[in-house]
Amino acid sequence: MKKVNSATLQTIEAKCVEVEASFTNGLPSFTIVGLASNIIQESKDRVKSALLSNEYKFPAKKITINLSPSEIQKSGTHFDLPIALLIALYETKAIFDDFFILGELSLDGKIKDSSHIFAIVLSLVKQNLLKNILVCKESAKKLANIPNINIYSVDTLSEAIEFFTFNNKEEKLFKIANLPYKKLTILKKDYFYMNKYENDFKEIRGQNYAIQAALIAAAGNHNILFEGSAGCGKSMISKRLSYIMPPMSLNEILEKAKLQALEYKPIEFYPVRVFRNPHHTATKSSIFGGGSGNSAKIGEIALSNGGILFFDELPHFSKNTLEALREPLEDYKILISRVNNKIEYETKFLFIGAMNPCPCGNLLSTTKECRCNDIEIQRYKNKLSEPLLDRIDLYVTMLEANLKDKAIYSSKVLHEKVINAFCMQMRRGQKDLNGKLSDKDIKKFITLDDKCEELLHTASKNYALSFRSINKVIKVARTIADLEEQEQITTSSILTALSYRKR
Incomplete structure (x- = not known):
């Protein structure tokens, strides 16, 4: 009996699978066992055709392919190649060693790439389970950005058979790629960024107060809520934030690519953070994830990890969706529980909400008359509960834009400030940006002098701030100090942070 290492994907994490083959006397047959999905069952015809097309004999034996462990549901076309190799080399002394083999056969x-190969390999590398892998060249080009693995590539089944038959493995070794972007090295760790801005802040007129708040949000990964009349620039500012976000580590870039692969989108390795903006009519399962077992699907919450999640027309989202946001905004993770399994996702995203001041949107307008009565306005605002608003770091009221206003900032200038603040945070030894620091990390990385402590105590009594609110004020103040390149938080930073709290 021969066996080959492969793997299957369970939601977003990979599980190792041993592909075993036995050849016994009896009526010729070809069977795949081990909870194989219909996609894998179809591989029998692809494998047989690929072998016969390349003048390899298909054994007149009773062939049984087992995918172990048998209790795990398997899926994916990438099992074609390991199955074909076991059959083609069953009479030889070929040894597959510690190679993982993934590939779809025509x-x-x-040999062709499949959508799950990148996500599987990245997951196995993070679990320290994979060192050598054999894939097609199309897959190898994507995997070349993953460090600390040996990638061997072949184009056809015949080349794969020769790879394990003859000693020519080094000829098939694929070169590791280097990301062609600007790079920072802080405490021996590399971070990448770009200076291209498809949407630029210089296209926004005025709104100095809102742009300053957006700068703080980007520099520290703080949640922000914009309130203002229609057309004042809420969405414009939000859509430009992803281009001035802090640099990304290689792991973050690879995780972003992994989520793109799981969404069946083209994989990109640009160091620009993801921007997700679901419509307010989106279902709760599409935002938080749904399904069960191997068919569980990730939602917008998980797909926006490390990037931005933008809810436009925030009060129009369902009450259940808004209240369910409280857990990922507080714990930076979400647990989806199902009968068969439990799935946990990281949710360290920057949340942006945008809303009108009233149902008609004209309450703050100086040129248009509001058509809403007090009851309608109160009902509209009551859709956002106090516990949810307490998780918002920065609350910004925006006034109407004036045609005489001029552009104040460009994305390039703002991005340079964000990068400087990012460097200060990473040099302190932080693993997370200020906005996502835990209570333990706040005590470790943020210190306040007596004046700042007294100011916070006074503000806490006057504005009835919760413990969570106080911590958010401290974290925002730390980011403001970082933007001003100050090692110590001042009372001015505290006052500015308090000015952005909703009262």
């Missing part, structure tokens, strides 16, 4: 024996 009917003529060409």
